[in-house]
Amino acid sequence: MTIRIDTGKCDGCGSCVPACPFGLLEVIADKARVEEGCTLCGACEAVCPSSAISSEEIVQAAPASDEHRGVWVFAEQHGGRVKAVSYELLSKGRELADALGTELGAVCFGHNVADTDQLIACGADRVYLVDTPELADNQDELYARQLAELIERHKPEMVIAGATALGRSFFPRVAAMLKTGLTADCTGLDIDIENRLLLQTRPTFGGNVMATIVCQARRPQMATVRPRVFKKSLSNGRQGQIIKVDFERERITSRTKLLGFVEALGEKVKLEDADIIVSGGRGLGKPENFKLLEELAGALGAAVGSSRVPVDEGWIPYAHQVGQTGKTVCPKLYIACGISGAVQHLAGMQTSDVIVAINNDPSAPIFEVATYGIIGDLFQVVPVMIDKLKRE
Amino acid sequence: MNIAICLKQVPGTTAVKIDPQTNTLVRQGIESVMNPFDAYALEEGVRLREKQGGRVTAITMGPPQAEAMLRQAISLGADDAILLSDRAFAGADTLATAYTLAAAIRKLGQCDLVICGRQTIDGDTGQVGPEMAEMLDLPFVSYVSRIEEIAGGHMRAQRMIEEGHESVEMPLPAVITVTKEINTPRLPSLRGIARSKSAQVPVWTAQELGVDTGKVGLAGSATRVVKIFFPQRERKGEVLQGEAEAQVECLLGKLKSGGLI
Ligand SMILES: Cc1cc2nc3c(=O)[nH]c(=O)nc-3n(C[C@H](O)[C@H](O)[C@H](O)COP(=O)(O)OP(=O)(O)OC[C@H]3O[C@@H](n4cnc5c(N)ncnc54)[C@H](O)[C@@H]3O)c2cc1C
Ligand SMILES: Cc1cc2nc3c(=O)[nH]c(=O)nc-3n(C[C@H](O)[C@H](O)[C@H](O)COP(=O)(O)OP(=O)(O)OC[C@H]3O[C@@H](n4cnc5c(N)ncnc54)[C@H](O)[C@@H]3O)c2cc1C
Ligand code: SF4
Ligand code: SF4
Numbered sequence: 001m002t003i004r005i006d007t008g009k010c011d012g013c014g015s016c017v018p019a020c021p022f023g024l025l026e027v028i029a030d031k032a033r034v035e036e037g038c039t040l041c042g043a044c045e046a047v048c049p050s051s052a053i054s055s056e057e058i059v060q061a062a063p064a065s066d067e068h069r070g071v072w073v074f075a076e077q078h079g080g081r082v083k084a085v086s087y088e089l090l091s092k093g094r095e096l097a098d099a100l101g102t103e104l105g106a107v108c109f110g111h112n113v114a115d116t117d118q119l120i121a122c123g124a125d126r127v128y129l130v131d132t133p134e135l136a137d138n139q140d141e142l143y144a145r146q147l148a149e150l151i152e153r154h155k156p157e158m159v160i161a162g163a164t165a166l167g168r169s170f171f172p173r174v175a176a177m178l179k180t181g182l183t184a185d186c187t188g189l190d191i192d193i194e195n196r197l198l199l200q201t202r203p204t205f206g207g208n209v210m211a212t213i214v215c216q217a218r219r220p221q222m223a224t225v226r227p228r229v230f231k232k233s234l235s236n237g238r239q240g241q242i243i244k245v246d247f248e249r250e251r252i253t254s255r256t257k258l259l260g261f262v263e264a265l266g267e268k269v270k271l272e273d274a275d276i277i278v279s280g281g282r283g284l285g286k287p288e289n290f291k292l293l294e295e296l297a298g299a300l301g302a303a304v305g306s307s308r309v310p311v312d313e314g315w316i317p318y319a320h321q322v323g324q325t326g327k328t329v330c331p332k333l334y335i336a337c338g339i340s341g342a343v344q345h346l347a348g349m350q351t352s353d354v355i356v357a358i359n360n361d362p363s364a365p366i367f368e369v370a371t372y373g374i375i376g377d378l379f380q381v382v383p384v385m386i387d388k389l390k391r392e
Numbered sequence: 393m394n395i396a397i398c399l400k401q402v403p404g405t406t407a408v409k410i411d412p413q414t415n416t417l418v419r420q421g422i423e424s425v426m427n428p429f430d431a432y433a434l435e436e437g438v439r440l441r442e443k444q445g446g447r448v449t450a451i452t453m454g455p456p457q458a459e460a461m462l463r464q465a466i467s468l469g470a471d472d473a474i475l476l477s478d479r480a481f482a483g484a485d486t487l488a489t490a491y492t493l494a495a496a497i498r499k500l501g502q503c504d505l506v507i508c509g510r511q512t513i514d515g516d517t518g519q520v521g522p523e524m525a526e527m528l529d530l531p532f533v534s535y536v537s538r539i540e541e542i543a544g545g546h547m548r549a550q551r552m553i554e555e556g557h558e559s560v561e562m563p564l565p566a567v568i569t570v571t572k573e574i575n576t577p578r579l580p581s582l583r584g585i586a587r588s589k590s591a592q593v594p595v596w597t598a599q600e601l602g603v604d605t606g607k608v609g610l611a612g613s614a615t616r617v618v619k620i621f622f623p624q625r626e627r628k629g630e631v632l633q634g635e636a637e638a639q640v641e642c643l644l645g646k647l648k649s650g651g652l653i
Pocket of ligand 2: 181398430433511517
């Protein structure tokens with residue numbers, strides 16, 4: 001992974017040298033040179049006046065992998081219910097499969113899973129279902145082995161899963177077993193039809209830089225995809241086939257054992273699933289003031305989020321933190337109260353459909369991403385909102 | 393109990409900023425830091441050693457400059473540090489990184505627990521820990537927020553998932569990744585600082601690791617970054633005017649007509 005410097009075009013002007021965030025560029029004998037460690041961040045490319053630097057690698061045709069065909073979605077469930085992200089992925093998977101002229105498979109592991117028909121209604125041509133008590137709970141090791149086996153047997157060319165806690169911890173194991181590439185936490189998926197390549201786009205550097213990644217030579221191409229990026233699509237007339245796969249309990253075993261599960265308390269609405277989120281930051285001033293936000297959230301049917309400051313101060317539990325080191329959310333409406341809009345916070349919420357910012361500092365960066373900005377004191381604005389909403 | 397901690401040197405977050413005029417990354421005060429999550433991994437390892445005895449070894453794969461971070465790890469309580477550095481390692485994706493780290497842990501021998509951070513702040517994939525566990529054929533638990541008990545060759549730990557937390561048990565040796573809830577990292581001790589200055593930090597190259605050079609670095613990577621771009625933040629925001637009353641009136645009107653509330 002490195003940029004390419006066209007020595008024919010480079011005139012040694014040195015503009016790129018200070019641009020590299022990692023200090024990897026130097027000019028020797030009037031030509032720029034890059035040391036190892038380049039992350040392809042593109043900063044140098046943008047400043048070169050001679051267009052001598054290019055960070056786009058040439059995508060080569062994948063070597064013959066004709067035996068791999070089909071797009072698969074791993075359909076995660078919790079407590080026997082298929083998770084929303086699975087339907088979102090099927091909708092995207094359907095598009096990818098149609099573009100490639102191939103089938104869409106869904107793989108579902110669990111026990112007494114209620115809504116497998118929905119997987120077909122939401123796009124799958126085939127559902128590979130392993131329904132057994134051992135797989136009732138999300139078990140990394142069992143899931144990884146079972147999925148790797150199915151992939152080896154049926155050879156799909158692409159397999160995607162939700163970038164959930166489970167997806168992000170068991171998918172890498174599968175990729176390692178199959179010695180193939182895995183792209184994390186994608187927010188965009190496209191197809192290079194000619195080369196049958198999945199173009200996987202993901203945010204990095206806390207959402208400041210987008211990278212498009214491909215897995216050229218190995219199959220399947222694997223990616224985890226951020227929840228709430230794609231929209232579910234349902235068509236009830238769809239036909240499909242449910243294939244029940246036997247669980248081979250003698251062979252597929254796990255060394256890790258799940259002893260118990262404690263549901264997170266104090267969170268009435270799950271942040272990740274909420275359509276509306278009301279978030280508070282340092283501007284709230286003290287823990288008691290979260291009551292005000294809870295009241296607003298109550299009036300809107302919203303969940304309560306937070307920037308990192310209130311979490312660090314102990315005003316609200318970590319489960320509410322939105323941002324690079326907290327949760328990534330994408331609600332229809334995100335209301336930020338007394339949050340400045342640091343990049344690490346934006347990383348967790350900037351893809352929300354509509355963002356409202358309430359802040360008394362007109363220069364707060366949150367206004368750069370806000371759809372609607374209210375410059376004012378949140379202690380005046382929020383009570384008026386609650387009042388009006390309650391009166392309706 | 394012998395513990396290996398995997399640490400990565402990353403650009404300090406504040407260093408990666410967008411210049412709004414040119415829409416490129418600008419660097420203010422070039423600085424590389426220990427990946428913030430890895431500080432929790434290190435602290436947990438040091439605490440376990442303080443209770444159970446043994447040695448804590450800090451390992452990183454990176455350019456020669458990463459030695460500074462390893463010395464920092466020693467100042468924070470690591471007993472030993474090893475730098476995996478070779479031109480052949482450059483450009484690694486997570487598969488090649490995990491392969492190289494796994495080879496180092498094998499060479500180290502006698503390791504009861506490998507601790508990683510939950511993810512880095514640059515590559516940000518969180519894949520290295522679980523991929524390495526698979527390559528070492530060890531049990532693995534991600535997002536560990538508490539180690540409840542280590543006894544009889546087993547470990548019981550709490551892991552965070554979306555819906556709450558799970559309690560899991562596994563035999564050692566094992567690999568875990570930790571979240572920041574697990575502890576509060578200490579500051580370097582004076583003794584640690586002194587040690588960090590005099591300690592030997594061996595460098596292991598591809599040859600010393602005995603790895604297949606086709607499986608490390610760019611050559612061993614399955615993924616390629618083919619394009620980098622900056623997200624468009626061109627939301628044309630609208631600032632609502634007037635007193636609180638008027639602002640709220642206007643806002644609720646817009647949200648209603650947008651079908652949002
Ligand atoms: C590695 C790393 C990871 C991080 N991860 C995260 C993360 O996941 N999530 C996160 O949020 N942060 C994260 N941060 C922290 C982040 O950089 C910011 O420090 C944090 O987001 C700031 O929180 P804030 O906006 O609440 O506070 P501040 O930046 O202090 O902003 C408070 C705002 O409230 C406004 N205000 C004050 N009083 C009022 C009032 N009465 N009415 C209206 N407005 C008022 C002020 O004008 C100000 O804009 C991380 C930082 C690092 C280094
Ligand atoms: C913009 C961009 C996007 C990328 N996207 C992908 C992608 O989607 N898929 C992919 O396979 N690769 C990707 N890479 C490459 C990846 O960042 C590198 O392989 C990197 O060396 C390790 O991955 P990470 O930073 O994501 O680590 P993570 O997997 O997030 O790290 C988890 C933990 O593993 C340990 N660890 C990680 N790296 C090291 C190391 N070098 N030495 C010691 N311990 C370590 C640390 O304990 C760390 O906390 C990308 C790189 C860039 C620059
Ligand atoms: S792409 Fe980024 S990391 Fe690579 S040389 Fe250019 S500025 Fe440096
Ligand atoms: S900015 Fe372009 S022309 Fe100038 S030294 Fe760098 S690569 Fe060469």
